[in-house]
Amino acid sequence: MKRETIIAIVFGILLGAGAGLFVLFKTNSSEEAKVIPIEADEKKVVTQAATASTSQAQLVISEPLAGALVKENSITIKGKAPMNGLIIFQSPIAEKILNNDKGDFSVEVPLALGENVIQISVYAGSSTPQEQILRVYYLKEE
Amino acid sequence: MKYSLTAITVLCFSLVTFPVFAQSPISTPEGSLNEEVDKLKEKVAEKVEELKKKEQAVSGVVEVAEGNDWVIVDADGTKINVSIDETLTELFDIAGTKTTELKQDDIEKGDYVFVTGPEIGESITANEVYRDQLYVVFSGKITNVTSEDYTINVLTVDKTNYVLDIETKTDQKMLNIKTLETEKIGFSKLKEGDSVHVVVKGNPENKSQTRFTADRILVIPNEYFLQ
Incomplete structure (x- = not known):
């Protein structure tokens, strides 16, 4: 196998792997963005409950x-x-x-x-x- | 060689997954419009119900009752502008369980009124104006009982010293500390140190008045707090 062919194959694999990782991370980050507001709401509810219990007196x-x-x-x-x-x-x-x-x-x-x-x-x-x-x-x- | 190169390239691209964005089913324009109309109707109904629950009135002593722009002063001393519409605003007097209609000229400076209508900030557009009796409700401790003239002195938390005339028409009650029920009492049961809750008819024109005839008193004996 020629040297140029090996370089082309390695370059192709790296490019493919890079593209794959980019798509993978981009999908994960969008899923996280959907989850964050829900977590924030839960925290808000917990804070409100805590305020109510402290003001019960x-x-x-x-x-x-x-x-x-x-x-x-x-x-x-x-x-x-x-x-x-x-x-x-x-x-x-x-x-x-x-x-x-x-x-x-x-x-x-x-x-x-x-x-x-x-x-x-x-x-x-x-x-x-x-x-x-x-x-x-x-x-x-x- | 050519075949192996093609195979590797295909393999590389097969590892990359592309997200697929599916299109949501398209509803018919008519069905969608009906849904929107129903939602809007529900929202309007909810809002109307909410506004009904929030229907409020404001009360105060009339400071200016000239023309169609009145000013009343509420219990906190806030001035409220009241817009009167000669044709739309209705005015009434409340006496006991009856209301009688009034004319605009019947209400004067110093009267105690409450007003219903849409309120924006410290202004209200009057739908109805009611002239009513001002009642003052407060509590404090009995500091002095004078049986000669049937008066008691009551000191409130804000250090105001009231002199109350206890008359035969005064509704006098005391808490039974065992049953937590109220019992009717006479003047002789009133004693210094007891807590008392009082209702008197207020004087809108003299806010600094401290002597009143008591309408109702409810005594909490000091023994309740020593249990």
Whole structure:
């Protein structure tokens, strides 16, 4: 076999192998690009869960939104509060008392026509409560 | 020699794999349009439902009620611009469980109102304006009980000292620390050191007022915190 032929064969093999490796790596990198956002989302979810668990000691009202306008004469207040805290819901027409043994709470509070200023207070190991004021508006369905 | 060269070249190229991009099946233009319309309908329905849930109102004391551009001041002291439309905006008065219609001139500076309508920033285009009673709800500790004139002093967390007149119409309740139920009480049960949750009728024109007639009080005995 001539020297030039051997060089041509080796060159051909190297070129083929190079092209093969290029295609292989390019495919892998595009697959990785698809995976990255999913991993990022998972991390985000984990971070949110961690934030929620650390803030569990605080009074958080998740429902209703402040200033909510409703057509029914009662409303369910949902949220989180320190475990085993005493929660007082005080409105101009009623008061509700709840021993928060689960951490999450859900209480139905009656509403008067018009504006309802509801104070939510939580006593947790202290006579100084955590407090939030919620304003909810009830108007009859016409 | 020629054959072996050709065979090696073919072998080299057979090792290289090229990705194949398959074309997705083509749907008919009509079917695709219907799908898009359905998706759009669903999105609109979801948005309407979301907006219904988010329907809100804002309240405050009327500072300016001249012409069609009003200004109200909310509980945090924020000024809110209210646009009144003479033909579209409806005005009402709330008294107990009834609403009565009002004219634009009936609402004056110093009235407490809440407004419904689309809100952008600190401006609201009023669909409806309701004149209502302002209630103030707060809590604190009883620092003094004066049986001569049936008053109590309540000190709040922000160090405001309120004087409350306890009248026969005042709804007075106390927490039973064993059952965690509320019980009706009389003035004689009120004592210094207990925590109290109070509802009073506010005075929109005098925000610094600290003496009120109590509408409702709920007492949490200090013994609850010593358990």
